[in-house]
Amino acid sequence: MMHGYGGFGGFGFMGIFSMVIWLVILIVIIYFLFMFIRDFGSKNSITKTGKNHALNILKERYARGEITKEEYLSMKNDLEN
Structure with missing residues (x-):
């Protein structure tokens, strides 16, 4: 009998999906921080x-x-x- 998010202690499809979403959000934040730092340095000097x-x-x-x-x-x- 499976309970929760599809078995495996709650680490089923929904667990993997939420990890992928958080990973994408983290990559986007890092990308924009990198672009901001790079542009800030080139525009000010x-x-x-x-x-x-x-x-x-x-x-x-x-x-x-x-x-x-x-x-x-x-x-x-x-x-x-």
């Missing part, structure tokens, strides 16, 4: 390499003649501030 990369692209555009000296200086000023 612009790395020097990121600025250097943008300045290098700007220098290349100026060297190829895609932008004028005035545009170059204006954009450079925007990037440095």
